[in-house]
Amino acid sequence: MKKSFWILLAVVVMSALVLAACGGGGGQATVERKAPPPEYAGKTNPYAGDAAAIAEGKELYNVNCATCHGETGAGDGPAGASLDPKPANLITAAKEASEDYEFWIVSEGGAAAGRSASMAAYKGVLTEDEIWKILAYTRTFGK
Template sequence: MKKYLFLFSALVIGFVTLNVLSGFSPLQTKKPWTVPDAFKNKKNAVASDAASIAAGKELWSTHCKSCHGAKGLGDGSKAAQLKTEPGDFSKADTQSQSDGSMFYKISEGRDDMPSFKKKIPEQEDIWNLVNFMRTLKK
């Protein structure tokens, strides 16, 4: 009996180790996303008032929520199918980025993250989204 228990434990530990090394580890390493300086320093053209945040929330619900989740925790209904981890927008990693950087990433997209510059053609709306994303900070 002890022999089988040992074998079973070894299999479980081996399986978990393999998963951690192969399957899970790439998600932990984030691919750097370089933002051009022109965008990094771009000033937010829309004041962060209630109207802008509400407009941003509406856009978020339509375009972003299914992957990033209602509160930006990266737990949307489609998140599990993504090859790229959607990230936790409530944390400093995202919130420390400039408005311009967020604007650039929403506009241009990368890998699983689609480009929204055609779907959301007005820059003002992307700024509204940025203003809403600031409210996700914990």
Template structure:
């Protein structure tokens, strides 16, 4: 192959490589900027084994105050004692944006966490996390 042609091919593939990288990173950058923390669609399929159960709320409130209150505030408004120092800010659990999420999505978010929010996969049992989903629901009604 002639030297010039070879160089052309090298340049073209380099350009293609950059374009490919740009295509991959651009959506990630957008996501970081708008800070949309979305649960995967599969999370919406998770069935809440405690759906509609209000007897767990007393216990859930204790769990919430201990584990979530420092950031989300004991009333879930996102105004816990540590909130001011955090970026992004803790979600307001009484807000329409959070309430419109499915039970499964809320459960998934507690399970996975999202810096600075920790994952509760180990710290809380499945049942405790579903109890907290019900508790978050109760916060909307109390507004």
């Protein structure tokens, strides 16, 4: 009786560990997005829905981002193939991430947002306007 209790306990603990390691067993790990800091919180895209800006954003995206995130945003660009974690799926991000979060992580980089440092900071590389135009374009992914 006592011995079987310990075996049962061991089995329960082991299965809990295996489940935790697999993240519940669902393919891609769930993305944890922290709340943006005050200087980014609540910002909205001044170019949302602006066709001319979206066209410009598309060109900028294809030059700066598609190598990793892929032309359709699926996260399957050639330069991202060897990265772990893989470049984020921006089709999913368009549905789930807030505009201020996206602007924050693109400006300050993945490390600042508690994500992969392979996602570089584009502040100083691209202007704020350029980043917003790119994001106005990526928001159209999956639509």
